[in-house]
Amino acid sequence: MSSLWDISKALRVPLDNSIRTLSEIPYTVSYVIRKLRQIDNLMELPKDKRPPSRIIWEGTSEDIEEWIDRVVRKKEPQDVSLIIGDIEG
Amino acid sequence: MITPEKNEVDISKLFQWRASTELETKEGEKTTVFVRVVGDAEINQSRVKALRASAELRNKLRDPNSDERIAYIPSVHALEKENLIEMMLTLNMREYADRVRDSVIVKEPKEPGSNATTEQLEKYQKEVDDYPDKRLEKFKEAIEKETDKERKLLNKKGIDILLKEYEEVVISQFCEAELNRVFLGWCVYFGTFATEDYNVRVFKSYDEYENLPAYAKTQLTDFYNKLQLGLVDLKK
Secondary structure, three states: HHHHHHHHHHHHOOOOOOOOOOOHEEEEHHHHHHHHHHHHHHHOOOOOHHHHHHHHHHOOOOHHHHHHHOOOOOOOOOOOOOOOOOOOO | OOOOOOOOOOHHHOOOEEEEEEEOOOOOOEEEEEEEEEHHHHHHHHHHHHHHHHHHHHHHHHOOOOOHHHHHOOOOOOOOOOHHHHHHHHHHHHHHHHHHHHOOOOOOOOOOOOOOOOHHHHHHHHHHHHHHHHHHHHHHHHHHHHHHHHHHHHHHOHHHHHHHHHHHHHHHHHHHHHHHHHHHHHHHHHEEEOOOOOEEOOOOOHHHHHHHHHHHHHHHHHHHHHHHHHHHHOOO
16 A cells, blocks of 8 residues: 555555545545555654654554654754752761 | 565455445335445544534443333352453453554565575575464453463452442443444445435435435445555555
8 A cells, every 4th residue: 555655645646535525535535545645754754763652553643643753753852950069978 | 464465455445335235125125325435524524513513422321211221231240259350351352452553563574686586585585475374463462361360360459349330341342333334324425326426415314314224224234344445445
């Protein structure tokens, strides 16, 4: 399906000619397209930062979000304060 | 079952999302109807209707005076504790499966490079073919462990608490069945047309669909289910 979608995009040929309006798109087809777009986006990430296929296919959208938060998005720098007491040792 | 095999699904089925069928009445009369897999908006509406129906049933089943409770919730007060626990374990099996699903990790076979020899490709294909059984085995083991753990926990509970929990498990099962039934019903209602251009629905309202004889609803839901690809195949 992935290669079919790539070809369809590249050639600008509709996947299904019989679909006349957006609302007619069966949810199965729109699911596959959404999923492929998600995978295309994830493949833009460097190889070592991509989520494992188990998360892509079996995980929820929250699982993928959590992975991206953990691996890709930089954490806000945390304030560090050093308390120096009067007593040494 | 999860499988790394991506080549067995028939892609053309994804595009066979509408077809006609004959709806047969009890008297043997046949009417042609046109069924299509519904879109995202209709799926969302069906989900909302199904959730409402499930919540309504849950309230009724929890009401000690409702007809639904009397009809559906079996009295298990006479059961031995051991039997009650086993019934609960059986009813909860799917929940245990969901719980352990993430912990069962079987490494997928590594795809050979483009310069792989035929023998390497054969070996890879064998690993792909064996993968579902290997994973199923691990999955069964994990469920058994989870069930044993749960059995021990339930054994520590008093009979009154167990009866209450059993009741909740049974209610949940009925509500889930109702959710699925109503969800599919709405999908079929939205997706069944009287004309070939898929512009005129067969049923004027959902109630009209609901009031069909059971055999007619089964005919339509079976046909609708055949038209849509399941989630497992969609992921391939």
